[in-house]
Amino acid sequence: MNTYFISGLGADKRIFSKLKLNEKINIIHVDWISPVKNESLAAYAERLSKVIDQSQPFALVGVSFGGMISVEIAKILKPASTVIISSTMLSNHLPALYRFAGRLGILKFIPAKLLKSSNKLTQNYYFGTKSSSEKTLLSKIIKDTDPYFLKWAIGSILSWKNKTVPERTYHIHGTNDKILYSKIAKPGFVIHNGTHFMVYQNAKEISEIIDQILLGPNRHAEFISASFSIKRS
Secondary structure (H helix, E strand, O other): OEEEEEOOOOOOHHHHOOOOOOOOOEEEEOOOOOOOOOOOHHHHHHHHHHHOOOOOOEEEEEEOHHHHHHHHHHHHHOOOEEEEEOOOOOHHHOOHHHHHHHHHOHHHHOOHHHHHHHHHHOHHHHHOOOOHHHHHHHHHHHHHOOHHHHHHHHHHHHOOOOOOOOOOEEEEEEOOOOOOOOOOOOOOEEEOOOOOOHHHHOHHHHHHHHHHHHHOOOHHHHOOOOOEEEOOO
16 A cells, blocks of 8 residues: 655654565655745645545555644545554644644744754753664754744644544554643554654554554454553563
């Protein structure tokens, strides 16, 4: 099955580099396009969806910001399955601080380049990177991030309004995620001690979950309300 992978805010396909998926899953990485001024997250997702071949069944996998984009695309195109990782399905599941900042419009007063530098300063704590290879990868991703895309994307998250969970959408989340934490979200699949960087750190476990969702014989019925917990030593 063609499966379109959408990376996190400012990141690229390197974040998925440790996933080892079944050979029946054809991985297609989606590249970011330039946002239009004042474009909403939903409008951006609709434009980005044009790269998807709808002539055959397909699935979506999105991480963090890419998960929110995947949700919006799923509302339009009805994929066979949508998997979001370290993300959220509903805007009211975003941390209250983010929603409050969005209402105040604080972001417009912060220079784009300052956002990028502050992101780098706090990367190890908030993203949960531990090993030298993880820190190196995240540093490279942040270095390569367009600061203006970063500012737009953060703004689109803070102003995002979504109350719809598309059919066949599955949520994988870590219990130690310090960026997209929520007390009311109920992920179907929980990675114990998983951080916001767990798609790289816990690639084996997450690969198994993705395989089960996309290729399992009863995936649509069995996994809709499943609870799949993995303990990380």
